[in-house]
Amino acid sequence: MSTARLAWVGAGAGCLVLLALASVAFGNREISLHELIAALAGDANGVGQAAVAARVPRTVLALLVGAALALSGATMQAVTRNPLADPGILGVSSGAALAVVIGIAFFGLSDPYGYIGVATLGAAVAAVFVYAVGSLGRGGATPLKLALAGAATSAALSSLVSAVLLPRVDILTTFQFWQIGGVGGAEWDRIGVVAPFLLAGAVIVVLSGRGLNTLALGDDLAAGLGTQVRRTRLIAALGAVLLCGAATAVAGPIGFVGLVIPHLCRLVVGSDQRWLLPFTAIAGAGLLVAADVLGRVVARPEEIEVGIVTALIGAPFFIWIVRRQKVRAL
Amino acid sequence: MTLTHQLVADEITLAYGDRLVVDELALEVAPGRITAIVGANGCGKSTLLRALARLLSPKSGQVVLDGVELNSRPTKEVARLIGLLPQSPIAPEGIVVADLVGRGRHPHQGLFARWSRADDEAVAAALDATGIADLADRSVDELSGGQRQRVWIAMALAQQTDILLLDEPTTFLDVAHQIEVLDLLADLNRARGTTIVMVLHDLNLASRYADEIVAVCRGRVHALGEPGVVVTAELVSEVFGLDSEVIADPLTGKPLVLPRGRHHVS
Amino acid sequence: MTATTLRAGRVHRRQRNALLIAGLCVALLGVVAVTLMVGNTFYSPDEVLRVLLGEQVPGASFTVGELRLPRVVLGMLAGLAFGMAGITFQTMLRNPLASPDIIGISTGASAAAVVGIVVLSLDETAVSFLALAGALVTATAIYGLSWRRGFAGARLILIGIGVAAMLHSVVSYVLTRAAAWDIQAALQWLAGSLNGASWERVAPLALATLVLAPLLVSRRRDLDALRLGDDAAAALGVRLRPTRLLLILAAVALIAFATAAAGPIAFVAFMAGPIAARITASGASLLVPAALVGALLVVAGDLVGQFALGTRYPVGVVTGLIGAPYLVYLLVRSNRSGASL
Numbered sequence: 054m055s056t057a058r059l060a061w062v063g064a065g066a067g068c069l070v071l072l073a074l075a076s077v078a079f080g081n082r083e084i085s086l087h088e089l090i091a092a093l094a095g096d097a098n099g100v101g102q103a104a105v106a107a108r109v110p111r112t113v114l115a116l117l118v119g120a121a122l123a124l125s126g127a128t129m130q131a132v133t134r135n136p137l138a139d140p141g142i143l144g145v146s147s148g149a150a151l152a153v154v155i156g157i158a159f160f161g162l163s164d165p166y167g168y169i170g171v172a173t174l175g176a177a178v179a180a181v182f183v184y185a186v187g188s189l190g191r192g193g194a195t196p197l198k199l200a201l202a203g204a205a206t207s208a209a210l211s212s213l214v215s216a217v218l219l220p221r222v223d224i225l226t227t228f229q230f231w232q233i234g235g236v237g238g239a240e241w242d243r244i245g246v247v248a249p250f251l252l253a254g255a256v257i258v259v260l261s262g263r264g265l266n267t268l269a270l271g272d273d274l275a276a277g278l279g280t281q282v283r284r285t286r287l288i289a290a291l292g293a294v295l296l297c298g299a300a301t302a303v304a305g306p307i308g309f310v311g312l313v314i315p316h317l318c319r320l321v322v323g324s325d326q327r328w329l330l331p332f333t334a335i336a337g338a339g340l341l342v343a344a345d346v347l348g349r350v351v352a353r354p355e356e357i358e359v360g361i362v363t364a365l366i367g368a369p370f371f372i373w374i375v376r377r378q379k380v381r382a383l
Numbered sequence: 384m385t386l387t388h389q390l391v392a393d394e395i396t397l398a399y400g401d402r403l404v405v406d407e408l409a410l411e412v413a414p415g416r417i418t419a420i421v422g423a424n425g426c427g428k429s430t431l432l433r434a435l436a437r438l439l440s441p442k443s444g445q446v447v448l449d450g451v452e453l454n455s456r457p458t459k460e461v462a463r464l465i466g467l468l469p470q471s472p473i474a475p476e477g478i479v480v481a482d483l484v485g486r487g488r489h490p491h492q493g494l495f496a497r498w499s500r501a502d503d504e505a506v507a508a509a510l511d512a513t514g515i516a517d518l519a520d521r522s523v524d525e526l527s528g529g530q531r532q533r534v535w536i537a538m539a540l541a542q543q544t545d546i547l548l549l550d551e552p553t554t555f556l557d558v559a560h561q562i563e564v565l566d567l568l569a570d571l572n573r574a575r576g577t578t579i580v581m582v583l584h585d586l587n588l589a590s591r592y593a594d595e596i597v598a599v600c601r602g603r604v605h606a607l608g609e610p611g612v613v614v615t616a617e618l619v620s621e622v623f624g625l626d627s628e629v630i631a632d633p634l635t636g637k638p639l640v641l642p643r644g645r646h647h648v649s
Numbered sequence: 650m651t652a653t654t655l656r657a658g659r660v661h662r663r664q665r666n667a668l669l670i671a672g673l674c675v676a677l678l679g680v681v682a683v684t685l686m687v688g689n690t691f692y693s694p695d696e697v698l699r700v701l702l703g704e705q706v707p708g709a710s711f712t713v714g715e716l717r718l719p720r721v722v723l724g725m726l727a728g729l730a731f732g733m734a735g736i737t738f739q740t741m742l743r744n745p746l747a748s749p750d751i752i753g754i755s756t757g758a759s760a761a762a763v764v765g766i767v768v769l770s771l772d773e774t775a776v777s778f779l780a781l782a783g784a785l786v787t788a789t790a791i792y793g794l795s796w797r798r799g800f801a802g803a804r805l806i807l808i809g810i811g812v813a814a815m816l817h818s819v820v821s822y823v824l825t826r827a828a829a830w831d832i833q834a835a836l837q838w839l840a841g842s843l844n845g846a847s848w849e850r851v852a853p854l855a856l857a858t859l860v861l862a863p864l865l866v867s868r869r870r871d872l873d874a875l876r877l878g879d880d881a882a883a884a885l886g887v888r889l890r891p892t893r894l895l896l897i898l899a900a901v902a903l904i905a906f907a908t909a910a911a912g913p914i915a916f917v918a919f920m921a922g923p924i925a926a927r928i929t930a931s932g933a934s935l936l937v938p939a940a941l942v943g944a945l946l947v948v949a950g951d952l953v954g955q956f957a958l959g960t961r962y963p964v965g966v967v968t969g970l971i972g973a974p975y976l977v978y979l980l981v982r983s984n985r986s987g988a989s990l
Binding site: 399400433436437438458459460461462463465466467468469470471472473474475476477478479481482483485486487489490492498500503504506507510519520522542548 | 651652653654655656658659662743798870873874876877878880881883884885886887888926931932
Binding site for chain 1: 744746747750751752794795797803804806807808810811812813814815817818819821822825829832833836837839840915916960962963965966969970972973974976977980981
């Protein structure tokens with residue numbers, strides 16, 4: 054069993070390398086093979102080489118954000134024991150958006166690094182709030198309650214966003230710049246700002262894998278097995294929020310990666326968090342890079358942001374999961 | 384009052400999607416009597432009740448009421464003859480008892496008809512019969528589980544049907560309230576001759592209150608008849624897979640099932 | 650217990666409701682009157698009344714008759730439509746959060762309208778029609794996708810949320826590509842606004858309301874029975890499938906026409922029902938109170954948005970600002986009690 058899993062992880066990693074290469078090779082401008090090789094070897098003199106050099110940070114960012122979102126989704130699903138938990142469903146992106154808008158409009162926030170901190174904070178607050186509200190009452194955080202809490206909170210936050218934005222044409226474009234986000238405008242120093250957040254989140258999440266395994270059996274049983282339920286859940290959730298908050302902050306709202314990937318991965322490696330987490334990270338990174346390449350290639354010379362590509366792939370998947378569930382489980 | 388409404392399941396097959404639950408089951412509901420449907424979990428007893436209440440159409444066969452197929456009759460007309468208390472009905476927030484019971488008058492009211500004297504009388508009678516007249520103006524949210532169950536039964540009574548179907552009317556009630564609800568149903572049956580069909584979990588309570596026991600096993604009627612005849616150690620073993628001894632209840636003389644666990648084999 | 654004492658209690662509750670409805674009507678009329686009088690130029694009640702009676706009053710005839718009156722009528726009708734459609738969905742799905750703005754129907758209209766404004770550069774009328782089509786197509790898709798061996802409210806809500814998420818991404822994709830001018834127009838539309846109301850815009854909505862509102866009111870008993878759960882309603886003689894289909898069609902059509910005329914005025918469909926439920930006595934049908942509350946919210950919201958906040962806000966921003974905290978409150982309350990509406 055473990056060999057099979059190892060093989061899967063290996064195969065996933067292999068695919069990831071190929072996808073990363075594709076991401077560097079394909080784009081608006083066609084690039085020949087030796088231009089590519091030259092650029093990767095450090096030569097940045099030609100136009101082609103320059104294009105490649107610009108695509109490298111973009112690819113790295115897509116890898117990081119994809120892995121972060123997928124890890125965050127897998128952890129949230131385990132923490133809430135809810136198959137539909139996903140940073141996007143939990144209203145994280147609208148939380149980040151509102152925080153950024155308020156920052157720009159009332160606190161003169163303008164530097165891109167400031168955005169990241171503010172957005173992470175907004176995302177975290179929204180996620181915690183939605184989860185807290187969704188788990189009130191009978192049955193805890195059922196899929197229906199959580200999704201409704203998320204959708205309702207998102208709607209509420211977006212209406213606040215437009216209330217702030219509408220009379221202020223001046224900040225409209227600034228905000229639009231942030232919201233476009235995606236991974237297109239990646240630069241090394243922006244990556245540098247979020248990397249520590251992402252790393253911290255990933256370490257926390259991976260370390261809490263064993264605790265989450267027992268949590269899957271229900272709170273009472275987990276407590277019976279000696280897990281400190283509250284603490285495990287809180288720490289894991291903190292890691293998940295850090296991951297998705299930082300990812301949203303740097304790349305704008307990207308939905309459904311955190312939903313789709315853990316589900317697919319569970320089909321392949323089973324539900325043991327200790328295997329699931331690394332595999333979701335690889336697969337999530339792969340999906341986001343692939344979506345980014347797809348967005349660049351499909352609408353040439355235009356680009357479609359990854360967030361939109363993932364939503365168009367992810368929403369049908371979400372509907373499929375809902376249709377598979379028994380009504381009583383909702 | 385003589386009641387002759389005949390409710391018959393004629394070789395019905397019931398399924399949810401591809402999953403077959405009830406397989407060519409035949410049953411004649413005894414008019415004017417109390418029938419209890421018993422069986423193991425998942426044997427199809429609630430499904431059967433839903434079909435008798437026309438909530439589920441058979442894949443084959445038919446449910447016949449007084450010689451006419453149930454599904455071919457207008458549903459409001461059926462609602463004046465057959466009442467159903469589902470397993471978990473929902474009380475709208477803030478509604479008072481009298482209004483909730485009044486909802487049972489729905490099949491007697493037309494599209495624009497106003498609330499009539501007959502409606503009020505039916506609701507008052509239902510409240511009296513269930514002993515909750517003093518709760519009429521209370522909000523349903525404030526009531527205890529036992530009181531709530533009475534309110535729901537009162538709603539079904541206000542519907543003024545000759546046949547009353549109940550899906551596990553005693554679940555979530557403590558033992559005192561279980562007896563209270565079943566006594567109430569027995570009163571109704573005696574006073575008005577209402578035909579009662581109920582799904583019950585507890586074989587002993589079923590034996591005590593029912594005139595007829597229908598034991599369902601794997602989607603078919605396994606045994607049918609008076610409790611004293613039907614409820615035997617053999618039946619319990621076949622239907623529930625449980626080893627037991629059946630004695631005569633010292634209070635009622637009805638059968639009383641004493642399960643025999645692995646640790647109590649004498 | 651006698652039928653007479655029972656009747657007394659029921660009549661008492663009915664009178665309370667009649668009083669409530671009358672009160673809502675008076676409040677609505679009051680706000681409408683103020684809206685007609687107040688603006689850049691103030692017109693006295695007397696002048697307004699003369700305009701309404703068809704007299705020619707210099708200045709007032711145009712400002713009140715051609716600008717303010719269509720605006721306030723549009724607001725009333727849209728609010729009424731949103732309120733009724735919202736309570737229909739909330740009742741049928743037995744969830745106070747399952748209003749059309751949250752389960753994706755309004756998002757369908759929005760996505761279509763934004764495409765119309767930004768990509769196709771359509772004029773106002775064409776955008777309205779596109780929004781109408783968008784709402785209807787989305788509602789059909791959600792209903793179709795959620796049908797699996799029968800109907801389940803929970804599934805419909807969740808699938809609606811999924812569809813809404815997809816349509817949201819379409820909206821933001823289009824918006825990121827729009828010129829600043831178009832973005833403002835689109836944002837204005839997305840918030841919901843009564844600006845530029847004219848009799849031509851009011852007419853289709855008025856016609857739709859005239860047909861659909863009485864239709865819904867005539868089915869209010871079925872709607873009340875559905876609040877008890879599907880099985881209980883069926884046992885009471887409600888024909889579930891045709892009833893549900895009729896209710897959904899009527900509610901979606903109301904939403905679609907109202908959204909086409911005024912944009913998806915935020916949270917009116919969502920708020921009107923629960924507010925009506927709070928103030929109505931037990932057992933009464935919520936349709937008419939919810940419609941009146943909806944109308945009141947929109948008309949009063951527009952008045953506040955135009956004159957009370959310094960800048961002129963579209964009405965949707967005002968209702969959004971009221972609605973957001975109310976939504977959160979309702980979310981907490983309904984989850985805590987686990988109760989239905």
